[in-house]
Amino acid sequence: EAQVTQNPRYLITVTGKKLTVTCSQNMNHEYMSWYRQDPGLGLRQIYYSMNVEVTDKGDVPEGYKVSRKEKRNFPLILESPSPNQTSLYFCASSLPRLAGGPRLPYNEQFFGPGTRLTVL
């Protein structure tokens, strides 16, 4: 079954304790992304990756790191979590839209089930 998986699904931690949220997809997608969802603000992009070893900042990257060493995995790292990072996090993947390249039929993004993080 084609899917995006995230772990853990729920996490309660304390300020300053480093944590990693994993994301994995089995669709051989080049593009992966992380979003956070907060009440009244909708989903906002944290970081994205166009391919292995290629990552870039989204709208709200402060306090987060990512890595893309393998095509299927895109972990989100919080080196020193703070209470304002309490949120619902989603990972997504899709085929890439290549600048100047062939036009893909469509560019549907597939989302993971979400990770609810609470930082005390």
Next chain:
Amino acid sequence: KQEVTQIPAALSVPEGENLVLNCSFTDSAIYNLQWFRQDPGKGLTSLLLIQSSQREQTSGRLNASLDKSSGRSTLYIAASQPGDSATYLCAVEGRQTGANNLFFGTGTRLTVIP
């Protein structure tokens, strides 16, 4: 920067009614617009994707339209059912932003009353 707005924020309807959810965006230079469904405690499920060159897409009781020039999209749900209760999100993939990156609205929370 692209801004996406969804109105209303919440909507309650009796079962069987037809309803329309609205989405507007500020920059018409988009690749596509996607409608998602989000159930409490669960992820996002893609419902319909409309390419910028298309006017509408249909899937079962759902019909999504796109008017790119006016920056508007609607999601029409026919003969609503209690199982349609969820939050509906629209998102646009903008040409000016990084490729593939989506800008989301804050959603419309729909409740269908049996």
